[in-house]
Amino acid sequence: MSAPAAEGPRPPRARRVRFALELGGLRLIIATFRALPSAAALALGAALGRFTYSVVRLRRRVALDNVRRTIGRDWPEPRVRAVVRATYENFGRLPSTARARDGSTARTSIATSPSKGSSISTRRSRAEGASSW
Numbered sequence: 253m254s255a256p257a258a259e260g261p262r263p264p265r266a267r268r269v270r271f272a273l274e275l276g277g278l279r280l281i282i283a284t285f286r287a288l289p290s291a292a293a294l295a296l297g298a299a300l301g302r303f304t305y306s307v308v309r310l311r312r313r314v315a316l317d318n319v320r321r322t323i324g325r326d327w328p329e330p331r332v333r334a335v336v337r338a339t340y341e342n343f344g345r346l347p348s349t350a351r352a353r354d355g356s357t358a359r360t361s362i363a364t365s366p367s368k369g370s371s372i373s374t375r376r377s378r379a380e381g382a383s384s385w
Contacts, residue, residue: 285347293348301344305337315339 262268285293305312315336324332 282347288348290348294345297345297348298341299344301341302337304344305340312336312340 263271285297288296316332319332319336320327324335327335
């Protein structure tokens, strides 16, 4: 039998505390989303995504630049901004898809077209077997 792997040095106390607080915050957010009906959780998630888009300027600039450099080379600026904003909204909806205590999941299908807006279809389903998707 081989010896267990060494764990390495522990992070400084302040960093461990920060990680613990972040984990606690994430668990609180997920618990909040679980307590809400699916439609309300999706709406709250989209609002959190829009809030993040408007507040976290550095990451927004990076996302805009990435879209301009890749898929949006020939796109007008309003379309680039609409795609990035929709991406933030969709990312904000992710906690609403967390597994509920009863084992069900909220499945969300989002089709976004910057020129036509977003359409959201949500349905609850029972997770079966190894894969719930």
